[in-house]
Amino acid sequence: MADKFISIEGIAKRYPSAANGTATIFENLWLSMPRGEFGCVIGHSGCGKTTVLNILAGLDKATEGVVIVDGQAIEGPSLDRAVIFQSHALLPWRTVIGNVAYAVSSKWRHWNKAKVLAHAQEFINLVGLSGSEHKRPSELSGGMKQRVGIARALSITPKIMLMDEPFSALDALTRGTLQDEMRRICLETGQTTFMITHDVDEAIYLADKIFLMTNGPKAVLAEVVENPLPKDRARADLHRHPHYYALRNHIIDFLVTRSKTYAETAKHHDPRNVPVVAPAAIEPRLVNAAT
Numbered sequence: 001m002a003d004k005f006i007s008i009e010g011i012a013k014r015y016p017s018a019a020n021g022t023a024t025i026f027e028n029l030w031l032s033m034p035r036g037e038f039g040c041v042i043g044h045s046g047c048g049k050t051t052v053l054n055i056l057a058g059l060d061k062a063t064e065g066v067v068i069v070d071g072q073a074i075e076g077p078s079l080d081r082a083v084i085f086q087s088h089a090l091l092p093w094r095t096v097i098g099n100v101a102y103a104v105s106s107k108w109r110h111w112n113k114a115k116v117l118a119h120a121q122e123f124i125n126l127v128g129l130s131g132s133e134h135k136r137p138s139e140l141s142g143g144m145k146q147r148v149g150i151a152r153a154l155s156i157t158p159k160i161m162l163m164d165e166p167f168s169a170l171d172a173l174t175r176g177t178l179q180d181e182m183r184r185i186c187l188e189t190g191q192t193t194f195m196i197t198h199d200v201d202e203a204i205y206l207a208d209k210i211f212l213m214t215n216g217p218k219a220v221l222a223e224v225v226e227n228p229l230p231k232d233r234a235r236a237d238l239h240r241h242p243h244y245y246a247l248r249n250h251i252i253d254f255l256v257t258r259s260k261t262y263a264e265t266a267k268h269h270d271p272r273n274v275p276v277v278a279p280a281a282i283e284p285r286l287v288n289a290a291t
């Protein structure tokens with residue numbers, strides 16, 4: 001049986017609506033991920049990505065269905081799950097180390113101050129912020145603030161890390177650097193991560209699996225795309241990999257056309273058995289063999 005460290009089981013989200021009584025954002029959504037995997041969700045604005053992430057975080061409740069992480073149903077927020085938002089959400093009156101230490105001491109309440117600070121420092125070093133421990137958020141660049149958010153999230157050794165477009169507000173250069181750091185850290189620590197992005201290349205670089213959601217209302221998970229690129233991929237060389245364009249085109253085609261028409265065309269959509277695909281370029285020798 002596949003390892004379902006994260007298991008989203010038939011969730012729906014509905015809101016009361018003036019027009020017809022109920023607005024269904026999505027329903028009967030099933031999705032699972034094994035431990036240590038990096039999953040990215042891609043879909044158009046409003047399809048319900050943040051809602052799914054918030055339900056996983058325990059910050060929102062599904063109208064139907066359950067979400068299970070490491071064998072336990074989610075019933076509310078927990079320090080087992082760390083969230084990194086698009087806006088850094090740091091405490092402005094605390095320093096860098098103060099922000100990280102606050103999370104650490106919330107998780108391990110019996111630790112003394114020295115142990116908390118030493119642990120917080122370890123994660124500040126991990127994200128390359130040593131030397132800036134005593135700065136306050138107002139003294140930091142956008143990239144540095146996001147690094148503090150990452151250090152804070154990782155410092156509580158969460159079972160899962162949830163990220164909602166964490167790099168989208170950053171300039172391209174800083175975004176690239178943080179993507180590199182995130183990838184290095186996730187590979188080193190085996191951190192299970194679920195991330196939302198609108199950036200196709202970001203998903204191709206970071207994710208093991210890419211979840212494609214159709215447009216709302218009544219959005220569905222249409223496909224799970226397995227990343228065919230090697231684990232040791234480098235950001236600068238992505239486009240040189242023979243499978244890169246096949247993968248990228250597949251995702252772009254989905255966003256441009258299939259995400260809108262899926263409901264009419266996929267008559268036999270089975271939400272519990274969503275197709276798993278690994279778009280790959282046709283090997284040159286196979287082309288030759290066929291001709």
Ligand SMILES: Nc1ncnc2c1ncn2[C@@H]1O[C@H](COP(=O)(O)OP(=O)(O)OP(=O)(O)O)[C@@H](O)[C@H]1O
Pocket residue numbers: 015025043044045046047048049050051052216
């Ligand atoms: N409190 C609410 N009442 C009614 N509808 C809501 C409420 N909160 C969110 N929605 C609707 O739920 C849908 C999904 O919202 P969500 O924020 O999850 O989308 P998203 O996929 O994250 O979009 P984006 O890419 O723009 O961040 C949207 O259509 C939104 O209008």
Ligand SMILES: [Mg+2]
Pocket residue numbers: 049050051164
């Ligand atoms: Mg969102």
